[in-house]
Amino acid sequence: MIHLALQEKLQRAVHALLPDADVSSVLVRPCAEPKFGDYQANALIGLAKRNQLNPREFAAQVIEQLDVADCCEPVTIAGPGFLNFRLKTEALSEVLVGAAKGEHLFYRTAAEPRTIVIDYSSPNVAKPMHVGHIRSTILGYTLAKVFRLLGHNVVTDNHIGDWGTQFGKLLVGWKEHLNKDALGQDALAEMERLYKLVNTACDADEAVLTHARNELVKLQDGDAENLAIWREMINLSRHQFDEIYGRLGVKFDETLGESFYNDRLKGVVDELITQGIAEESDGAQVVFFNDHKSLKKHPAIVQKSDGAANYTTTDLATLEHRQNRWQPSEVIYVTDGRQQLHFQQLFELYTRWKPSHGMKLNHVWFGTILGEDGRPFKTRSGEIIRLSGLLDEAEQRAFDAVSEKNPDLPEEQRHTIARVVGLGAIKYADLSGNRQSDYVFSWDTMLALVGNTAPYLLYAYTRIRSLFRKLGDESLTRPATFALGQAEELTLAKHLLRFGLVLELVIDECRPNYLCNYLYELAGLFGSFYENCPVLQAEGDTRTQRLALCDLTGQVLNTGLETLGLETTDRM
């Protein structure tokens, strides 16, 4: 909160001295080392150098122009020309008082809300969701929530794979090998079995492959029976997707699958040809990127030699639809990093097709999922870990833990806690790492109950709730001021103020792990506070103020966790 005011004042001061300089890079950031102060500005050094000024002298001149006495101790210059700001306790207190009154929760919503389309999850019809889908789903939904928390308009769209060549094989399987009992038991497993069965048969027998192709052509031509089966497969799949999404608490505004764009594909290709963007090559319609360094040798096919479109075409039509329907300032795709080339091509191609679209096209990719042996975790290996089973095991492990720690709680309540903790642990494990790092799938990492994990954060929250339970009917009085006399109180309070900064950082880089780190630090600082600063046993203003600090910490934890898609619990 305060840092934004500081930053504005600093930028004005710099502008007064260097009217021509771009002051947008003059930023105020939290100090890495608390001993230097609370906030620092590093940009003056470079700015001074670029203007042939002595950095320290320039810094001194800036300070003369800068009046921040209302919120800071005298500003100091350190090293080659860093500015260090130390907050006055009164200023800190004022922000906390405002938060305690409910005026804000240490962040501001966007002055100019943007519209952002976020594309995530995108499972395939007739295939069970597996561990590979969880990152996209969790990352995407969390990003949507952070953007929304900051006041932006978000459209979430599940671009499910409900069209494509796999349906030829699935139709053969459905017509010739369907086990209806199995379908009733577990539709996705049965459909997957059918696919594998026919896929294997195709490899062995050319006739089966031809049969599958014929079924696909019939589907594409609108054959009533095949269309009905196709719709049935989609319905069964969506039913099971919804079950998973329900457990994960994930929602979508739209579910426009690939088939939604079928009618537009031919037109897209025609336009690309007419505009001279696509050209015929080996029977296919291809787009070359000769002027582009990394795409020079990687043309994109927009129409296969058999006349069918492929996913580049579908994605172009999808993007066109999104632009027309929502006029977003940004479209975010949350997928595996292996699709980087595809999205590079897509963005480049779309911009060539619609040069004035003006949208930020953002591929938010994440690392490959590896097995514990460090080998890529491939879908086709047959060693698929079903998402539903993963969630079951997470809840079971959490149930065992809560039953051990708190055996006296009623079983029903332990199940509820296990759901919150178990599913929270999985989500948090996914969100707390740098998304671009390869992801080593490990039960122990996912379901760990100690360290930088969901249970640690949830536990900090339950301690706060426990205090307020003990408070009983006593109403919470709002402090008129915060003394923050003890070191742990002061540190905790300062950390609360950084919440908004972190949220901004998350949407700037689409990296929820910043929020995880922040909350983990907050929980740690609260832990120290909790051990060293008695709350209920304190008296008078100290008690009031500490209770308010607990309440605010609880609110930030709760809001932060909710934004990460985690529920909280009062006991665990």
Added chain:
RNA sequence: GCCCCGGUAGCUCAACUGGAUAGAGCGUCUGCCUUCUAAGCAGAAUGUUGUGGGUUCAAGUCCCGCCCGGGGUACCA
């Protein structure tokens, strides 16, 4: 071949416009439960940030070379 990623403590990871002494957790070791939930807190040990140069007042971060690993690379998505 070409393109894109990555290489940080024994392990898993973090490090916010390049910024001050590279931080956590796990594991190891030591203290703290008649006192607000010990799923906790306090403390100890752990590094040539793959490697060699360069730019800079300042490099894990930017540039170039090399080594190692992963991924992608014309009709799957």
